[in-house]
């Protein structure tokens with residue numbers, strides 16, 4: 126009757142879940158936070174993205190004035206991203222304009238550019254961008270890629286060696302644009318934001334709320350009564366985690382739907398797979414949060430631990446900075462973070478149409494992390510007050 | 512416990528021996544500090560056992576060891592015939608523990624708290640059981656109120672209600688009546704006696720002398736050591752105290768004078784009278800002899816009260832403690 130059986134166990138987990146749910150619903154502030162964090166983030170990011178900045182101030186440092194340079198400038202303005210506002214005469218002047226923030230881009234056309242193009246020497250045009258705000262400069266830089274073609278068509282240039290589209294595609298383009306993102310070498314792209322938000326918001330809320338739920342019992346003294354009851358540590362844990370799985374699922378749905386509606390995120394892969402993996406990710410985070418709660422003495426410490434853990438997640442998971450650019454040791458650390466694997470999988474599914482087969486490694490890693498965290502959490506849960 | 516009994520939601524009475532609690536040589540320290548020292552006690556089934564002692568004497572710690580919330584450093588024992596070291600989980604199913612500090616969920620309503628307890632213990636029909644408990648507690652109409660918003664006395668009653676809801680066989684009550692008004696206290700004790708009559712064993716810690724006198728047996732613990740145990744009469748008789756009471760004007764000044772006399776070990780003013788006591792009857796009588804002649808003072812030999820005995824026990828154990836050098840942490 127102390128309940129070795131699975132039925133008794135389920136009953137106690139159920140009782141625990143019910144209690145947690147009631148407490149969650151009663152805690153208006155926490156409940157509102159859970160819904161408001163994703164909504165607020167989405168609206169903020171959505172606003173930033175919908176107003177993808179156009180007509181960004183641009184300085185053109187032209188060392189020659191030919192029909193080609195004029196064609197290039199016209200195509201630049203045609204992209205709507207660039208507005209040529211300054212015509213500096215020297216590099217020093219251009220540099221000053223950028224440092225002061227008067228312009229976000231400096232386009233430099235070297236002397237003898239047109240002649241070099243005509244001779245097929247494949248010369249370079251330099252575009253320096255102030256990438257301190259990558260969202261601002263990113264889309265403009267992306268638009269540059271099409272610039273060569275439009276400029277050339279516009280000028281109906283006959284390049285020696287044959288016209289483009291004549292089967293000689295492997296020939297280098299008429300001229301090269303060397304972009305130089307200043308101040309922030311890795312520009313974050315927008316499509317990254319929805320998977321990133323999904324991962325970080327889930328990490329944050331799942332961790333905080335579970336980390337708090339056990340420490341709250343310790344702090345309020347209710348743990349003593351709970352421990353004196355015939356309930357097992359693993360039952361307490363499952364009962365505490367389950368309601369938050371649902372909260373996490375609701376948050377994830379909210380973010381994905383808003384991502385599709387607001388940002389036109391393509392859903393190339395299967396939403397079912399995404400849901401299943403999100404479930405796995407949520408449980409992994411809840412287990413980690415639970416582990417924190419067994420380590421922390423009070424709610425403040427639990428929050429502090431969560432933030433300490435959150436930081437490497439943000440920095441190393443590939444959300445902020447590309448994974449590939451990290452040194453080996455940092456990559457090893459990030460391989461232990463659930464967010465790293467989750468981000469890869471979400472990007473894979475949403476943007477590249479990855480299937481379960483493609484994601485075996487990340488799924489296995491995430492499952493392993495989850496099991497380890499659960500094990501630590503259950504073994505750390507003290508059954509006594511010693 | 513048999514494997515077959517494991518899943519039965521209804522509590523099956525464990526075959527309980529005569530002793531509901533039987534522990535030997537329990538010790539517990541926190542860091543350097545010994546909080547409970549070599550404690551042995553027996554509580555017979557169906558008894559109400561009072562547990563008394565000054566603040567910080569180790570009552571709560573002992574109770575926690577009994578229900579498996581703390582692991583003793585040394586000693587052995589059984590609760591309801593189950594080993595406190597190895598069968599803590601089984602013990603928990605049959606023990607109702609009421610903590611000293613209110614520790615039900617303040618953000619759940621009265622009924623939700625009771626239903627939670629009922630579900631965890633596997634009481635059949637938890638909703639009905641909770642409703643019945645609410646009625647029994649006299650909280651009908653307030654069952655939707657959050658437990659945290661109840662007054663102190665009502666919180667205590669709710670906590671007791673939650674304790675007895677899963678029909679335990681042993682109740683461990685840690686200062687259940689602290690801050691409860693006299694009428695509620697009397698009702699509380701009437702209920703305890705009813706439960707005991709039904710066969711429940713109750714271990715109750717308290718600081719109130721009148722409550723101690725309502726117990727079948729009492730134990731007095733000070734600085735982690737059990738100093739006296741038995742019925743109230745036994746404890747008083749065994750103390751060997753002789754007491755006198757004197758009534759007169761300015762009892763405070765009188766008390767100061769008397770306290771300085773050799774042979775007077777205990778002086779306690781009570782309103783207009785002063786209680787004087789000592790272990791050596793002859794020495795005490797010799798000491799107070801000059802004062803018995805003093806006009807305006809009315810002397811009477813009387814029996815020591817339980818409180819006299821406890822204060823005497825406490826004073827002497829403190830002296831011993833200091834002598835042993837064990838009191839280095841400087842408790843009261």
Ligand SMILES: Nc1ncnc2c1ncn2[C@@H]1O[C@H](COP(=O)(O)OP(=O)(O)OP(=O)(O)O)[C@@H](O)[C@H]1O
Pocket residue numbers: 541546564565566567568569570571572573611
């Ligand atoms: N978890 C702990 N860690 C360290 N010391 C503790 C712990 N629990 C209790 N103590 C110490 O043990 C001593 C005995 O405490 P306990 O709570 O058992 O006393 P008590 O008899 O219940 O006192 P009171 O009448 O005030 O409730 C106290 O000095 C207390 O400070």
Ligand SMILES: [Mg+2]
Pocket residue numbers: 570571572611685
């Ligand atoms: Mg206590």
